[in-house]
Amino acid sequence: MEKLKSIIYVFGLMLLILSAVTGGLSVRYLADILPADSYEDKGVYTFSPCQVLPVQVENTGASGRSRRMNPTKTVYMVYYRDTGGSGYQWREQAITRETGQDIVNAGAVVERRVLAIPADRSYITVEPDQTAESYTAGLRHKYITLLVLAGAYILLYGAVWCGIWAGRRSFRRGK
DSSP states (O other): OOOHHHHHHHHHHHHHHHHHHHHHHHHHHHHHHOOGGGGGGEOOOOOOOEEEEEEEEEEEEEOOOHHHOEEEEEEEEEEEEEETSSOOOOEEEESSSHHHHHHHHHHEEEEEEEEEEGGGGGEEEEETTTOOOHHHHHHHHHHHHHHHHHHHHHHHHHHHHHHHHHHHHHHHHHH
């Protein structure tokens, strides 16, 4: 029974730390969302796959010694180029190199909406039915949801500990 209590305590504490970090990152990302009028809609473009390249990314799936020994991993990205020649590019991760090469060989075109960010001379691509307003609203909704869930867990954790503390205190008075 005592071992179960310690496991629950450690698990709850780990979730508390995760909630605090998630809440903090959510606030930061909410503050970093550009307003919808910062984007300039360039329209919907047709992209075709042109190549598959290996890319090194941080190895977030490993932990402990495995992560220290292998801090990065290789993933395969399928690069798409605008068929109209405007120079826009887009990429998505493929499951394997072979899967990515199959996508390139099939040559299936994909439509994406290009939203330019004139302030830093860059752009993003989104689904063709999205607008700058729906894109920023979706990001805001995602980060607010994470913030609410993290805050709810922190409040629940505090309420449980207050209940435990009050129960112990009243138990001691009753003795």
